[in-house]
Amino acid sequence: MASSVKPGSCAAKGPSAPFLHVAVGVIVQQGQVLLSHRAGHQHQGNKWEFPGGKLEAGEPVQSALSRELAEELAIRIESAEPFMQVRHQYPEREVLLDIWLVKSFSGKPRGMEGQQVQWFAIKDLDKLVFPDANQPIVQRLQSLFI
Numbered sequence: 001m002a003s004s005v006k007p008g009s010c011a012a013k014g015p016s017a018p019f020l021h022v023a024v025g026v027i028v029q030q031g032q033v034l035l036s037h038r039a040g041h042q043h044q045g046n047k048w049e050f051p052g053g054k055l056e057a058g059e060p061v062q063s064a065l066s067r068e069l070a071e072e073l074a075i076r077i078e079s080a081e082p083f084m085q086v087r088h089q090y091p092e093r094e095v096l097l098d099i100w101l102v103k104s105f106s107g108k109p110r111g112m113e114g115q116q117v118q119w120f121a122i123k124d125l126d127k128l129v130f131p132d133a134n135q136p137i138v139q140r141l142q143s144l145f146i
């Protein structure tokens with residue numbers, strides 16, 4: 001009997017599984033890194049993240065980084081440099097994390113969306129729960145900063 005699912009398509013993910021380009025900021029000071037806690041209702045909720053968010057249509061990645069960190073933390077980035085990119089397939093979406101090392105910023109970071117924001121020692125990061133895509137970021141930070 002013929003299947004109703006077309007060859008090459010997948011009922012769970014489908015050809016239209018969203019692809020998201022995400023600008024992410026790694027803010028390091030004195031052996032510590034600044035993390036935000038994702039709300040329970042968000043994708044990958046109740047996990048720690050590096051602050052950031054999705055690019056808008058046509059938006060350059062550095063503009064998205066500045067906008068997201070202003071919206072989420074109320075800080076203004078003064079300089080940032082590319083750190084690494086991570087592409088990761090979750091069951092329900094694919095993400096390209098475009099990760100930037102924030103070299104200097106002004107303002108005092110605070111959780112503008114009600115989220116918990118906290119500095120953590122880089123050596124302790126492996127005790128925290130992150131989205132799976134973040135594993136290579138944590139490894140790279142630990143190899144560089146401890």
Ligand SMILES: Nc1nc2c([nH]c(=O)n2[C@H]2C[C@H](O)[C@@H](COP(=O)(O)OP(=O)(O)OP(=O)(O)O)O2)c(=O)[nH]1
Pocket residue numbers: 020022023024042043044048049050051052053054055068093095097131132133134
């Ligand atoms: N910001 C951030 N997102 C991450 C990390 N790791 C990871 O897998 N992601 C995923 C989770 C989401 O699927 C996506 C980012 O989406 P987001 O919810 O932060 O986007 P946003 O800030 O624009 O959120 P919103 O305004 O649409 O609520 O990337 C991370 O360290 N930081």
Ligand SMILES: [Mg+2]
Pocket residue numbers: 051052053054068072
């Ligand atoms: Mg975000």
